[in-house]
Amino acid sequence: MMYVGKRAGKVDYMIYFNRGYFYNYYKDVLTENAEIVYENEAGGILKYINQ
Amino acid sequence: MGIIYCITLIILFINYLLIRKTEEKIDILKQIALGFILLFCYNAFICYVLTFFTIPITLLILSIINLVFIVILSIYIIKTKKIQSYKIQKIDILYIAILGIACLLVAYINFGFPFEIKYETGDPSVHYLTSEKFADGNGLLMMSHPDDVYGVSLRTKKILSYVNSGLIMKICSGNETSSFYNYNIFIGFAIFVLFLTAYMFYSTLAGFAKNNKIRFLAFIVSLLYTMGYPLNSFLFGFEYFSMGILILEAIIASVDIYRKKEITYKHNLLVFFLLNFGLFNAYYMFVPYVYSALWIYFCYEEYKRQNKLFTKKTFVILFVTLLLPFALGYIYNIEYSIYGIIISRTIDLSNLFKNSDNLINEKFAVEGYIYINLFSNMILLLPYSIIAIWKNWKENKAVALMTIFNILFIILLFIGNKFDKVSDYYLSKNYFALSLFLFYLTYKGLLITYEKSRYIPSICIVAYIVILIITLLFGNTEITDEIKNIKENALQVTDIYVANKKILLESPKDLTKEEIEILKYAKENISEDRLIEVAGNPEQGYWAYSILQRINNDEPKYSRRKKVKYKDDVCWKKSRKSRLYDIF
Numbered sequence: 001m002m003y004v005g006k007r008a009g010k011v012d013y014m015i016y017f018n019r020g021y022f023y024n025y026y027k028d029v030l031t032e033n034a035e036i037v038y039e040n041e042a043g044g045i046l047k048y049i050n051q
Numbered sequence: 052m053g054i055i056y057c058i059t060l061i062i063l064f065i066n067y068l069l070i071r072k073t074e075e076k077i078d079i080l081k082q083i084a085l086g087f088i089l090l091f092c093y094n095a096f097i098c099y100v101l102t103f104f105t106i107p108i109t110l111l112i113l114s115i116i117n118l119v120f121i122v123i124l125s126i127y128i129i130k131t132k133k134i135q136s137y138k139i140q141k142i143d144i145l146y147i148a149i150l151g152i153a154c155l156l157v158a159y160i161n162f163g164f165p166f167e168i169k170y171e172t173g174d175p176s177v178h179y180l181t182s183e184k185f186a187d188g189n190g191l192l193m194m195s196h197p198d199d200v201y202g203v204s205l206r207t208k209k210i211l212s213y214v215n216s217g218l219i220m221k222i223c224s225g226n227e228t229s230s231f232y233n234y235n236i237f238i239g240f241a242i243f244v245l246f247l248t249a250y251m252f253y254s255t256l257a258g259f260a261k262n263n264k265i266r267f268l269a270f271i272v273s274l275l276y277t278m279g280y281p282l283n284s285f286l287f288g289f290e291y292f293s294m295g296i297l298i299l300e301a302i303i304a305s306v307d308i309y310r311k312k313e314i315t316y317k318h319n320l321l322v323f324f325l326l327n328f329g330l331f332n333a334y335y336m337f338v339p340y341v342y343s344a345l346w347i348y349f350c351y352e353e354y355k356r357q358n359k360l361f362t363k364k365t366f367v368i369l370f371v372t373l374l375l376p377f378a379l380g381y382i383y384n385i386e387y388s389i390y391g392i393i394i395s396r397t398i399d400l401s402n403l404f405k406n407s408d409n410l411i412n413e414k415f416a417v418e419g420y421i422y423i424n425l426f427s428n429m430i431l432l433l434p435y436s437i438i439a440i441w442k443n444w445k446e447n448k449a450v451a452l453m454t455i456f457n458i459l460f461i462i463l464l465f466i467g468n469k470f471d472k473v474s475d476y477y478l479s480k481n482y483f484a485l486s487l488f489l490f491y492l493t494y495k496g497l498l499i500t501y502e503k504s505r506y507i508p509s510i511c512i513v514a515y516i517v518i519l520i521i522t523l524l525f526g527n528t529e530i531t532d533e534i535k536n537i538k539e540n541a542l543q544v545t546d547i548y549v550a551n552k553k554i555l556l557e558s559p560k561d562l563t564k565e566e567i568e569i570l571k572y573a574k575e576n577i578s579e580d581r582l583i584e585v586a587g588n589p590e591q592g593y594w595a596y597s598i599l600q601r602i603n604n605d606e607p608k609y610s611r612r613k614k615v616k617y618k619d620d621v622c623w624k625k626s627r628k629s630r631l632y633d634i635f
Contacts, residue, residue, distance in 0.1 A: 011582040015573055015595060017566055019559075020587035030586055038572045042565030043587075045573055 017043040052110040053222035059117035064090060066124040069134045072314035079137035080147065081254035081304065087247055088301040089322065091294065092329030094218060095211045098191055099332070099383065103390060107189035110221055143257055146270040150249040153274060157282060158242045160555050166238050168562040168594055171554050172420050175288030176561075176593035179237045181208045183600065185217030186224060186233070193383070193391060206387060211298075211333040212291040216240040231574050234598060237290075244293050245285045248300065249277040252487075255304040256494050264505075265498065271512055272494045275519070279547045280486040283422050286554045292480065295334030299487055302326050302341065306348070306449040316364075323372035331380025336477065337484055338380070340456035342373055348449045349373075415467070419476035422550055427543040428482070431515060432489035435496030442499050447492060454488040457481060486547075519545045523552055561590040570598050 014030055016023040023030060023043070034046035067086055068079070097116055101108050128134060161169055170176075184192060184205060191214070192205040219240060220233045256269035284293045305326060309319050327345070331338055346369060353365040382389040440451040461481050467473030497508040526549045539546075562570070566587075577583060585595045 011584045013573070013577055013581060013583045015569060015583060015585045015587070017569070017585075017587035017591050019563075019566075020591055022588075023586040026586070038569065038576075040565050040568055042563055043569050045569060045577075 012048060013037075014046040014048070015043070016046065019043075052114070053224075056110040056114045056117070056222060059114045059121065060090070062121050063117050063124075066121055066128070068137075069128055070124055070318075071128075071131060071133045071135050072318050073135070073312075075313065076136045076138040077313055078143075078254065078258060079139050080143050080250075081258060082137070084247060084251040084254050085301055085304060085322075088251065088297060088329070089325050091211060091215050092298070092325040095214045095332055096325065096328055098214050099210065099379065102191040102193055105190075108191075109189065113218075140257070140266070142263060142266055143254070146253060146257075146266070146273075147250050149270070150253060150273060150277065151246050154242060154246040154249060154277070157278070157285075157555065158238075158245070161286060162238055163564075165564065166235050167560050167564055167567070168234060168238075169558065169560040170286070170288035170590075171558055172287050172289075173561075173590045173593045174419075175237075175290065176590070176597040178208065178213065178288065178290055179234060179594075180597040180600070181205055181213040182217040182220060182237055183230075183233055183597070185213050186220035186230075191383075193387065207384075209291040209294075209333055210383070211329050212294045215294075216290070231571055231598065234594075241285060241288075241290050241293065244290065244297060245277070245281060248281045248293065248297050249273055251297065251300045251304065252276055252490075255300065255307065255491070258304075258307065259495070259498060265501065268497065268501075268508060268512065269494065271516075272490060272497075275515070276486070276490040278551065279428070279490075280483045282551050283547060283554075284483060286551060286558075287421065292334050292483070295330060295337055296483055296487060298326055298330045298333050299337060299341065299484060302330065302345075303450055303453075303487075303491060306345075310352070310446070310449070320368065320371045324376060327372055327376035328379055331376055331384065334480075335380060335384055336480060338377070340460050340484075341453055342377060344449060344452035344456050346373055347452055351448070415464075415473045415477045416471060417476070418474040421476045421479045422547070423475055423479045424482065424543070424546055425539055427539055427541055428545070428547050429485060429489055430541060431518075431544045432486075432493045435494075435500070435511070436489050436492035437496070438499055439492040439496035443495065447495055450488055450491055454485070454492065457485050457488060461485065515545075519548055522546075522549050527553075561594050566591065567598075570595055574599055 014034065016030065018024070019042070031046060034048050036044050037047045038045040064086055067089070068082060097113065098108050101112065106112065181192065191210055192208060216237055219236050220230070223233070223236060224230055253269055253273035256273060257266055260266040260269050281293065281296055284296065302323075305319075305322050308314055309323075314322075323345075327342065330341060349368050349372070350360065350365065353362065353368060354360045357364065359365075436454070439447050440454075444451065461478065464473045464478045464481065468475060468478050497511065500511075501508045522545045526543075526545075573583065579601075583599065583601055585592045587595065
């Protein structure tokens with residue numbers, strides 16, 4: 001798995017861009033145990049819970 | 052304090068214009084352009100001196116220094132009871148305005164308005180961060196650590212660019228929200244430098260125009276020149292490099308002023324000192340051929356004027372305008388252990404000249420992403436350049452020497468490239484200077500031809516523009532992943548324009564307005580002790596971290612990812628070896 005996928009859950013927040021390759025490829029991993037704190041049509045910010 | 056500093060700068064600028072430089076009336080528009088460039092160099096020099104003596108760089112201290120110079124210049128003006136008189140051609144204002152509109156138009160196509168972030172490389176994100184760090188700090192980034200940003204020390208960044216854009220950020224700094232929008236200052240400053248590039252070049256060429264037809268020719272040549280290599284540097288985000296090109300133009304203009312003895316000897320010393328200091332601290336790869344050419348040129352000119360080669364005056368000229376800027380530039384940019392003696396309070400010269408050795412043996416082998424064209428862009432510029440050198444060596448010798456030395460330097464780098472000592476990246480950087488020299492000489496060659504036949508220069512320019520339009524409409528620059536397979540041919544005489552058009556119209560944005568809004572929310576709502584990661588394309592990541600000022604030095608680990616296609620499945624012409632990321 002690419003680096004950014006491994007960082008999911010190990011950081012407090014993940015900024016994602018819908019245009020970005022990584023977000024679309026690793027969406028399931030990145031959004032696990034996360035809630036969206038901000039979102040617009042271009043992307044958003046995930047906050048990881050249960051850390 | 053920002054307003055007070057701005058006022059001192061404006062008054063200093065006005066004093067510079069008022070100071071009597073010559074008895075003759077001189078072109079005010081050229082002096083204004085030159086004044087801005089000298090101001091950039093002056094700012095960098097003052098900050099250089101302040102950091103050397105560990106005096107903090109604050110707007111208060113800079114304002115006080117400006118006031119001191121204002122007082123000195125004012126006393127001089129009052130004592131001499133004379134101010135400089137100027138002349139102006141109203142048509143020049145029109146042409147400069149049109150050049151400005153052209154620059155704004157390409158900037159708007161590239162960035163939109165409000166600005167979105169779009170550069171062809173990821174480098175500008177680090178340059179932006181450099182400007183920010185200077186704006187937030189109290190000195191040049193001399194004491195930056197080796198691994199500050201993605202394994203690179205910010206100490207290596209060129210001061211001329213980040214000092215000036217950073218000072219604007221300092222002036223505008225207020226609260227956290229206002230500093231978030233500093234990327235607008237960064238982009239705006241780059242647009243201003245592009246405009247100044249066009250303006251300075253036109254002013255220089257117009258100085259040779261004896262009638263409005265020639266002035267129109269100067270305008271056309273300036274427009275063609277600016278939309279070529281300078282625009283390419285702008286689109287790639289090489290803002291320090293664009294400053295270097297701007298300084299080169301100012302040096303060419305100043306050489307002409309010196310040749311015509313348009314200003315006093317002391318004024319010449321100051322101008323060339325500042326410009327050559329600026330050149331070293333903007334892009335020192337230009338230094339070998341420019342300084343060498345100026346050395347020979349000054350020696351020759353002073354020999355002609357004084358009938359002697361080794362005179363005190365000649366020595367003073369060479370020392371002040373060349374040796375001193377070289378020494379100052381060298382000890383900051385290359386052997387920084389010498390510059391840092393007072394800052395670090397240690398004298399450790401055990402590694403003296405190790406950096407110089409690294410520079411020659413390793414640094415120039417580092418690859419990067421750049422537009423590469425070995426000869427075809429220059430073909431149509433050669434005939435009239437040769438005419439200008441051959442037929443009017445007397446008037447063009449300085450630029451001719453720079454051109455010849457530039458070509459010899461390129462040949463040397465080309466040989467180094469074949470032995471893997473010099474990358475395609477560093478080889479190609481020198482073509483930006485060659486373009487400037489050849490456009491200047493082509494214009495001078497057209498003027499020589501104009502005296503014999505008024506139609507030939509017009510036919511040549513029209514032919515060039517027709518070729519340009521055809522290639523823009525129907526041409527397609529070859530963009531390839533494999534540098535060694537580039538098929539450059541002699542018919543690609545306007546390839547640079549086609550490449551610029553492709554970048555303007557087809558390159559994707561790094562960050563759109565909506566993506567910037569996401570970062571704004573993060574800046575305002577996530578405290579600095581929280582860890583943030585960015586899941587985006589590399590350029591999005593680099594810019595996100597720079598705007599949020601949260602550098603993630605592990606970012607390059609995820610940047611080495613597989614290629615992703617984008618529109619029309621094109622890959623850019625680039626060099627591949629040892630880069631942080633692939634372009635997709």
